Structure formats: structure tokens, C-alpha cells
Amino acid sequence: QVQLVESGGGLVQAGGSLRLSCAASGRTFSTYAMGWFRQAPGKEREFVAAIAWSGSSTYYADSVKGRFTISIDNAKNTVYLQMNSLKPEDTAVYYCAAKRKWYAVPRADEYSYWGQGTQVTVSS
Numbered sequence: 001q002v003q004l005v006e007s008g009g010g011l012v013q014a015g016g017s018l019r020l021s022c023a024a025s026g027r028t029f030s031t032y033a034m035g036w037f038r039q040a041p042g043k044e045r046e047f048v049a050a051i052a053w054s055g056s057s058t059y060y061a062d063s064v065k066g067r068f069t070i071s072i073d074n075a076k077n078t079v080y081l082q083m084n085s086l087k088p089e090d091t092a093v094y095y096c097a098a099k100r101k102w103y104a105v106p107r108a109d110e111y112s113y114w115g116q117g118t119q120v121t122v123s124s
Helices: none
Strands: 003-007 010-013 018-025 033-039 046-052 058-060 068-073 078-083 092-099 118-123
Touching: 003 092, 018 033, 018 092, 018 118, 033 068, 033 078, 046 068, 046 078, 058 068
Parallel strands: 010 118
Antiparallel strands: 003 018, 018 078, 033 046, 033 092, 046 058, 068 078, 092 118
């Protein structure tokens, strides 16, 4: 079993920055892929970014490319999402997720484990 705990959400003005953290525990993760997704009110959950547990591969949604950076600290079993140049449309609950292999990483239904989510609100 894998447990994921997100933190770092909050309220920020447009143009500001936030860093989300996702602490993973419970299993060995050497082959896992870690993803960030978000869900705004009334909308479907959408892919944001993913990273291989080794850190060797990353993948981003077009909407966040160049503004968000995903990274991993293997020693701390923690994945980060650095969000810069935030826009009001980035407002959502952000979820961390884990899956066993690096494939189909933008598909939410491929992920077996999910955190509880952290709210990010960007004011205009």
C-alpha cells in the first residue's frame, strides 16, 4: 500500500508562486511514476505533470509548460511541484498520484494511489 500526503497549497495573487509537496510512504518506489493532477469546481480532473521516480523523465501538460516544474527528492520520498507565474485559471484542488510504471502518465485512470488533495487559489 502507498500513502501520499500533499501540502503547500494556499491563496496567492496572480503572478505569484507556490510549491506543493507530496510525501510518499508505504512501499518501495523505484519503478513508480508520480503525477500531479488538478480539479476545478465543475470540471474534470486534469493532468498537470509527471515524473519518473528516478527523476530521469518528466512530462507536462501544455497549459503549465514553462511555468511549473516537477521534481523529486528520493532521499525524502517527496515529489514537488513548483508553480510560478500563477493564473486564476490554475485555481483547483491539486492531487498527487502514483502508478507502478512510466507509461500513459497523463491518464488519471492509470494511477492506483491518490493523496487527499490540497487547495490552490489564485486571485486576480
